[in-house]
Amino acid sequence: MFNPSREEARRFFFDTWRKYQVKESLSGLEGTALDIILQHPEYHAMLSDPEKHIDRDFLPEFGETNPFLHMSMHLAIEEQLSIDQPQGIRSHYQNLLKKGSTAHDAQHIAMDCLAEMIWQAQRNNSAPDASVYLNCLTTKVHRNS
Structure with a gap:
C-alpha cells in the first residue's frame, strides 16, 4: 500500500499544479488530481506557493479546512x-446522481460518510467498517429523495 508522508502528499498536489501550469504531461493519477484541483479554484493560489504552505497547519478550531x-x-x-470498493459504493454514488446531485456534490456526500467511518474506527479503536460507510451513504441517498 502506498503511504506517503504529509510532505510527499502535499508535494504531489503542488507538482501536479506546477506541471499543469507549464503544460508538462501528467501521469494518470496526476490527471485525476488536476481534475480535482480545477474544481477547487479557492486552492489555486495556495498551490502556487508551495514553500509557504508545505508545512502549514490548517486548524479546524480556527475554521480552516485542510485543502x-x-x-x-x-x-x-x-x-x-473506479474499483467499486467497498462493494456497492458505485451504486450509491450513481443513485445520488440520479437524485440530482452533481458529481462534485455526490463526492462530498461520500466524503462525509468516509470521514464518519474513519471517526468511528478511531473512537472505537477498531478497523474501519465498510458497513458504517455504506449505511451512511444509504441514509444520505434516501434523504436526497
Missing part, C-alpha cells in the same frame, strides 16, 4: 468508485 486532506479524500473516492 490537502480535502483533495486527498476526493482522490480516495475516485479510486473507490
Whole structure:
C-alpha cells in the first residue's frame, strides 16, 4: 500500500499544479488530481506557493479546512468508485446522481460518510467498517429523495 508522508502528499498536489501550469504531461493519477484541483479554484493560489504552505497547519478550531486532506479524500473516492470498493459504493454514488446531485456534490456526500467511518474506527479503536460507510451513504441517498 502506498503511504506517503504529509510532505510527499502535499508535494504531489503542488507538482501536479506546477506541471499543469507549464503544460508538462501528467501521469494518470496526476490527471485525476488536476481534475480535482480545477474544481477547487479557492486552492489555486495556495498551490502556487508551495514553500509557504508545505508545512502549514490548517486548524479546524480556527475554521480552516485542510485543502490537502480535502483533495486527498476526493482522490480516495475516485479510486473507490473506479474499483467499486467497498462493494456497492458505485451504486450509491450513481443513485445520488440520479437524485440530482452533481458529481462534485455526490463526492462530498461520500466524503462525509468516509470521514464518519474513519471517526468511528478511531473512537472505537477498531478497523474501519465498510458497513458504517455504506449505511451512511444509504441514509444520505434516501434523504436526497
